[in-house]
Amino acid sequence: MSEKKHWLYREENRIKLWLIQLLILALALLPEFFMHHHPHFEDQGMSIDASWGFFTWYGFLTCAAMVAAAKILGIFLKRKDTYYDE
Amino acid sequence: MSEFAFPPGLIMILGAFLIPFVSDARRSLLVMSLPILTLALVWLLPDGSNLQIGFLDYSLDPVRSSTEGRLFATIFSIMAFAGGLYALKQARTIELTAAFVYAGAAVGVTFAGDLITLFIFWEIMALGSTLVIWAAGTHSAYRASMRYLLVHLLGGVILMSGIVAYVIETGSTQFVAMTADSTATWLILAGFLVNAGAPPLSAWIADAYPEASPSGTVFLSAFTTKTAVFALLVGFPGTEILIWIGLYMVFYGIIYALLENDMRRILAYSIVNQVGFMVTAIGIGTEMALNGAAAHAFAHIIYKALLLMSAGSVLMMTGKRKCTDLGGLFQSMPLTAFHGIVGALAISAFPFTSGFVTKSLETSAAAHEGLALVWMLLLAASAGVFLHAGIKFPWFVFFQKDSGLRPPEPPVNLRMAMWIFSFLCIAIGIYPDPLYAILPYAVDYQPYTIDHLVTQLQLLLFAGFAFFVMLKMMKRTLTISLDFDWFYRKFFKELTEEFSIHASVAQKSMERRMKNRVESIISNLYRHHGPTGILSRVLSTGSMVMWVAILLCLYLLSYYF
Known part of the structure; x- marks a missing residue:
């Protein structure tokens, strides 16, 4: 096909896409400067869930951990997709 | 009060056997009207109506209306309608017939007032669903359907032994809340859990469902696991071990989906993940948690079917199912991509979708009970849902690299079915009150607070950021992952x-x-x-x-x- 590459796939736009994503993340972080979260487990002396930006780093780090865990388990569990075929 | 009541599940089971014998034009009418008739009967049955049938020395109660049962029967009927529309022109007659028997039996379970009725419909479901897989007509589908049947017959035997022991112990066949404290109740619990996709046998879902036809997988995703959720909800609310089983399922689903290359298998693993949330909530067992499990099941059936409809359309139009072969399809299938993204946002519980207003009931219930660890794990899992299903599926299928494929949009009945479910995903998200009104217990919960909106968006967006930062580590490979099914x-x-x-x-x-x-x-x-x-x-x-x-x-x- 001779059609032009869609702009999403053009190399020069890659940096723009990253910038847009960072902008969205910054917007999501913005409310942290104005609001105060309620801790869910105050009576257990745990208030980490109300600390500044908790949901941002918790979301990022747990996901990174899950990707890493999948990668490590993959070493042992992955087989060629014809493994069960006769 | 006792007046004659017709079991709602039988409408679809009996009606299904007419499907092979009617002309094409009447077939559409029949397939579309059976679920609507079922839905009407589900809601017209007055509370407390029952139908007592003597069977050996026991009396059966096949029509017991309850709020839980009605909720599940409602979503099963809606699912049969949209699934029927999706399958109408393309599926083989045997698949459509089997799927309606299967759906009818699922409705039958939700009205079962005694364990014998429950067991009979439970086994009809196993047979119907096996035929749905088998109807795909390929050699691998045949083999997968046999493995699937073996697992479910095993589950059925465990359940039946439990029921027999329970009836001997208590002298009652009534299906009511039980406590897992005797061999009998443990066996019943195990029988239910096999169908929920609990460990160690979770592998049957990802093994069998993706081998069915595009429409077959849509049907399969809805009924078996959610009937099990219903049975656990009625039979074992507040059983603590379910919390840990559910959490295992949640993370099992995420890890295996992350490793997977087949797009429909990704979504199948994600069923285990989602049912894990529900099982955890049933284990917590408070009114709010049980409401959460029921509401989540309702919403889940819609968005999971929508995701599989989108994936099924891709499969039908390209004949390809592996992420390594796909990519860039948004250019020629923008509508299919749109519906897939709506489903992906809903499963990730993005604000203004059905997942946001239902799954949050479950996490809030954990917080209300002071279960800090459970809450933290559920929160991580919610982020993980976005990672493994919410972004991974649309990204690898519709964006990623340009695969050069330019398939057209799927036929019109497939598009209509997707529109209906996309609409429901967003409508429930924006206006959850009608769903809240039919939940088992009164709902005292406001999903749309500033705090909830902001924290959920932060969680999901940064989870998405992790996905793109670590994209290189998630490069798809031509592999499958070993699971318990390796043993058999x-x-x-x-x-x-x-x-x-x-x-x-x-x-x-x-x-x-x-x-x-x-x-x-x-x-x-x-x-x-x-x-x-x-x-x-x-x-x-x-x-x-x-x-x-x-x-x-x-x-x-x-x-x-």
């Missing part, structure tokens, strides 16, 4: 092969020994009785006369003494 697909297979090799060696040597024995007998006989054998030699007349004379002499001598 490989280990025991090799074991039997090994056994048959040794057995055939042993048989050969036994045969050889037998043959030698027979041969030696024959040669012995030959030696004595053959042409030159001592016992069959030709003798002369003279020697005969001599021998007779000797015999007569001996006779004479013996006469004297």
Whole structure:
């Protein structure tokens, strides 16, 4: 096909896409400067869930951990997709 | 109060058998009207109506209306309608018939007032769903359907043993809340859990569902696991072990989906993940948690079916199912991509989608009970849902690299079914009150607070950021991942092969020994009785006369003494 590459796939736009994503993340972080979260487990002396930006780093780090865990388990569990075929 | 009531599940089960015998035009009418009739009957049945049938020494109660049952029967009927529309023109007749028997049996379970009725519909579901997989018509679908049937027959036997023991112990067949404190109730619990996709047998979902036809997988995703959620919800609310089983399922689903390359298998693993949330909530067992499990099941059926409809459309139009072969499809299938993204946002519980207003009931219930660890894990899992299903599926199928494929949009009935479910995903998200109104318990919960909106968006967006930062680590490979099914697909297979090799060696040597024995007998006989054998030699007349004379002499001598 001779059609032009869609702009999403053009190399020069890659940096723009990253910038847009960072902008969205910054917007999501913005409310942290104005609001105060309620801790869910105050009576257990745990208030980490109300600390500044908790949901941002918790979301990022747990996901990174899950990707890493999948990668490590993959070493042992992955087989060629014809493994069960006769 | 006791008036005659027709079991709502039977409408679709009996109606399904008409499907092969009607003309094409009437078939559409039939397929579309059966779920609507079922839905009408579900809501017209007055509370407390029942139908007592004597069976051996027991009385069956096949039509017990309850709020939980009605909620699940409602979503099962809606699902049968949209699934029927999706399958209408393309699916084989046998698939459509089997799918409606399957759906009807699922509705039957939700109205079961006793364990025997429950068990009968439970097994009809197993048969119907096996036929749905088998109807795909490929060799691999046939093999997968047999493995699927074996797992479900095993689950059925466990459930039946539990029910028999329970009836003997208590003398009651009533299906009511139980406590897992005896062998009988443990067996029933285990039987339910097999169908929920709980460990160790979780693998059957990702093994069997993706082998069905595009429409078959849509049907399969809805009924079996959610009927199990219903049964756990009624039978074992507040059973603590379910919290941990559910959490295991949640993370199992995420990890395996992250490793997976087949787009529909990704979504199948994600079923285990989602049912894990519900099982955890049932284990927490408070009114809010049970409401959460029921509402989440309702919303989940819609968005998971929508995701699989989108994936099924891709499969139908491209014939490809692996992420490594797909990508860039948004250019020629923008509508399919749109519906896939709506489903992906809903499963990730993005604000203004059905997942946001239902799953949050479950996490809030954990917080209300002060279960800090459970809450933290559920929160991580919510982020993980976005990672493994919310972004991974649309990204690898519709964006990623440009695969060069330019398939057209799917046929019109598939598009209509997707529109209906996309609409429901967003409508429930924006206006959850009608759903809240039919939940088992009164709802005192406001999903749309500033705090909830902001924290959920932060969680999801940064989870998405993690996805793109670590994209290189998630490069798809042509692989599958080992699971418990390895034991029955490989280990025991090799074991039997090994056994048959040794057995055939042993048989050969036994045969050889037998043959030698027979041969030696024959040669012995030959030696004595053959042409030159001592016992069959030709003798002369003279020697005969001599021998007779000797015999007569001996006779004479013996006469004297």
